[in-house]
Amino acid sequence: MKSLKKRRRVHVVLIAVVALLVSVSLIGWAFKDGINFFRSPSEVIAKPPGATEVFRIGGLVEGGSLVRGQGEEIRFNVTDGGAAVPVTYKGVLPDLFEENQGMVGMGTYDGKVFRATEILAKHDEDYMPKEVVDALKEQGVYQEPEAQYNGHNSGS
Incomplete structure (x- = not known):
């Protein structure tokens, strides 16, 4: 009787372990395309990713490089x-770009x-993604934004 219970x-326990392994495998497989790593232009040039690897790149839009092509194609x-890394994008750019x-x-x-396939721009005059700020600081070109008067009284 005891050996049957055992x-x-x-x-x-074996079924639970197999179910857990299958669940973890399915979750990992589902997220394999959903995880996008961030790279700065210097990192992309130094160690180019594979041609099919989807990732995020961030930095400053280089002055004088923005060219609007035919239709919705934009290059910068x-x-x-x-x-600097050349970028092409087909679509409508964000208003603040x-x-x-x-x-x-x-x-x-x-x-x-x-x-x-997607472009995100700053959302106000002081916003810049943390990764971009870190990459710019590492290059020694980042300048802290100056505090500006926003029209509100701070005390009274």
Whole structure:
């Protein structure tokens, strides 16, 4: 009688372990395309990712590099002060997107051009993604934004 209970308990534990392994495997497989790593332009140039790897690139839109092509195609360079990567994007840019401002794009790099599928721009005059600020500080080109009067009284 005891060996039957022991055998059932072992079977239940084995089934639970197999179910856990299958669950973890399925979750990992589902997230494999959902995890996008951030890279600065200098990192992309130094160690180019694979042509099918989807990742995020961020930096400043290089002044004078923004070119609007036919239709919705836009070309520009993103830089961190140390390197610049050409970017192409087909679609409508965010309203706040402009030269010399922070941006983050998601897409793939073919060895020459970053082909963005999504472009994010700063959301106010002081915003820049933390990764972009860190990369710019590392290059020695980041300047802290100056405090500006916002029209509100701070005390009274």
